Amino acid sequence: MPAPKGRKSEDLDFQMSFYEGVLKENPNFVEALIALGEIYTKKGMYDKGLKIDKKLSRLRPDNPIIHYNLACSLSLLGELSNSFKAIKQAIELGYNDFIFMNNDPDLANLRSDERFIELVKKVKGGSLNTPDVQRNR
16 A cells, blocks of 8 residues: 655655754764765755765765765755766765766766766766676665
């Protein structure tokens, strides 16, 4: 039986409140920050998601997924120069899921930027759809 309409939104609201409460007690709890950042993005609260992603990038500066998520948040907000820097950092740290990157709607703004196109050419010979790329998740 399908969940009633609005149930998903209520679940996200509950989870958001839960993680915000956890972070009041432990503001650097990385797993809670990751979960809350994802919830904010799902709810269209991009400014709050960006704030979380920036904090995570300071807490875990060597994590490619965190820099990838930062690039997504920045792209969603139209901050393409900073998004480009974050995606470049993610790739330098080992992010290599180029197929996912090519289809991620959060990066649609960034994919139209010439710097991103040039980066792709440099890293993967011009194609994000390279079939032999290994997923890193």
